[in-house]
Amino acid sequence: MAREPSSAESEDVVRLLRVNRRFGNTQALKDVSLTVKRGEIVGIIGRSGAGKSTLIRCLNGLERPDDGTIEIEGSPITGLNEKELQSVRSRVGMVFQHFNLLSAKTVEQNVALPLKIAGYDKAKRRARVAELLALVGLEDKAQSYPAALSGGQKQRVGIARALAASPALLLCDEATSALDPETTRSILALLQSLNQKLGITVLLITHEMEVIKKVAHRVAVINAGEIIEQGPVWQVFAHPQAELTRTLLSGLLPQLPEALSERLTQSRAGEAIYSVHYAAQDSAGQEQQGEILTRFASELAGHFRLIQGGVDHIQHYAVVRFFIAVPVDNTDAEQTILHWLQQHQAQVELIGYVTRNA
Template identity: 75%
Template sequence: MTLFSGAETPFSTLQRGVVDSAHDEAQVTFRDSGSVVRLQGVSRRFGQTRALHAISLTVQKGEILGLIGRSGAGKSTLIRCLNGLEQPDEGVIEIEGRNITGLSEKQLQTVRSRVGMVFQHFNLLSAKTVAQNVALPLKIAGMDKAQRQQRVTELLDLVGLADKAQSYPAALSGGQKQRVGIARALAASPALLLCDEATSALDPETTRSILALLKSLNQKLGITILLITHEMEVIKSVAHRVAVINAGEIIEQGPVWQVFAHQQSDLTRMLLRGLLPQLPENLAARISDQKQGDAIYSVHFAGDDAQGDLLTRFAAALPGKFRLLQGGVDHIQHYAVVRFFIALPAANAADEQQILSWLHAQQAHVELVGYVASHD
């Protein structure tokens, strides 16, 4: 994120970030058509507690979908429904086009072989070596020893742990343990990888390396990933699309760059608060809904609308009619996402209308934050 603040900040600082945005990889292209996961009207209750309510969600083949929400939002229940550990009270769950609702435990075994799980706390067997941990699901599936050894070698090389095959979990770092967990989850060549808070127990640097690994696996193998998290930074780093869940309901979803640019819910705004430019605290504390002093507006541009010399033209078209307070540029999925705050003298209605009309004509999303009394 490129940040700037203060009225004296030149638009060129922001402009450079916008001009550098690329378009050649803007659209996510999946390797196959169709979906790996489809939920339609899924609800689950525990007594009087509603854990999931009318969830409808699709995860396309080759896609990384981030599901984000606070603790208790329903994320864990949703995962348990996807791997058959919970049965919904209502609705349909399909994995690779097969309806798994109502299947017997024996029938679910076939479905689970197509779904790999990566856990927050690794869940490795401490008495077994790295190679043995990765080989375990293959052994249970009945693969012969020579094939298991070959597959384990391939997987450990894929996750960057070829030299740790004979090590035990106690000798590994947290990031290495999670890489073992990922290799184990990939052992049976699943169509879907469920990552349940897979990075929340890791430090920031290790988190970045694990997310880079997941992104690489998605690109190399074409594997579909459903990433469950409470951290929007994780979603931003690796996901193609994001769905926001709250109190058991999906309240917002879309391509990550679009959700970052135009949040539709208060929860999403809260989750993004640390990643997007905000008004300085001393200024935000003075915001009032009383129409006096300066009107404070937040302005968003994204995608094609944030390209070229738009911001330079804004400054040139309306010189001296506004003050730039704070803002920044980010690049998400090769799209520019721009947010800044401006102050307009509330007393000058003609200038205010001219500025707002110009911004709307450029497809900007403009929102009145409030008013701040001018300093003498």
């Protein structure tokens, strides 16, 4: 997991306040407010067309919002002209989905390009490029051309290029979506390492909740141009509030078996089906989450049927989710179970009823 920002790094690198962007009758961004503090990795997740790309283009000055405020390191950028934006862009590195490398230039030349534009002399460029290629593990590829590289190596070159001018902020636009799972893991590990070594702030745009889970401190969920939910990653995983968030998490969290889900009814009969969410801090960690499950099973044995469940560990929290079936003809047992779970700060939701032979 990426390091937690220290108290000395608490100032905002990115601040958006009620940002709106319209294209004709389409509202691409609607009252978007978001902060990213120095040293954080923050993920922005949403489906295609949700407004993620517009948001990132507003942050690097390629799009101008219709209204609202955008600040980078405390400086407003919404009123700047093109020349003034250049100094802001030098503080913002960009990593693209499809790498955007120049095929006719070597790895060394690709990474050196922003330094050349910034006016670095040849000796300083070569020294900085060597440092960056070592940082991303491509020391031996300096004279290679992009065509000779794998997808993961190309993305490492893209990351090195984005870091060339020592930016305060790294914007990653679907940086792993063109990569296979193994390569994705290596790139995410690299981003974590850079966050830890350099303290660089990262804003990660993605449609993959697995990416958010692996590297981000906080997540914001965007839908139809609006941020509909945001918070620490462990908290959003443990207690998703928006329906879209639950959908995005459906592949990562235990779900009610489909055959049982199809039998659900709202008529009180047979068994009541409950979902239970629980999060325990890893200061007690696995021991604490194991204890609550063990105690629940032993103290309330015979009062419920365990359907399905699992435990995950996110940001030093054990996130537990399981489903139970409770006979509706034993009201005392049902109330005892609910009272016990609520006493232990579990989030409990009745999702329906099934007949006993379900």
